[in-house]
Amino acid sequence: MKRERKIFIKNWIVGAGIGIHPHEQNIQQQIRLNITFFQNDDVPFSSKKIADVVDYEAHKNKLQALIDSKHEPLVETLVDRIAQSCLEDTMVLRVVVELEKLAILPGTESCGVIIERTQGDYAH
Secondary structure, eight states, X not given: OOOEEEEEEEEEEEEEOBOSSGGGTTSOEEEEEEEEEEEEOOSSOOOOOGGGSOOHHHHHHHHHHHHHHOOBSOHHHHHHHXXXXXXXXXXXXXXXXXXXXXXXXXXXXXXXXXEEEEXXXXXX
16 A cells, blocks of 8 residues: 655635525635645655645645636535645645535534545546
């Protein structure tokens, strides 16, 4: 089995246009994202170049633009769009995306979806 490096964005709180209900239209809701990228992990890792690793800052910036681009009625659709965007980076072997809508139901901290996608899942 090949070794894998895990690169992550943890507990990113961001405003998003999300939701199917009338009261969720035309507003920003707080969501929390946790994203884990899996990359080959050669031992020893000796590169000093950002081009040789999954760049979490570049992914965060790209995902911010994706989130800002349109209102998504369903969490499931947005989380899948995020996974697909992450896998456009061919260094990402697979990705786990967790998206939570915060304080959406009384008595809950959050509700959401977790998916795992692998390189090639979105091939046409």
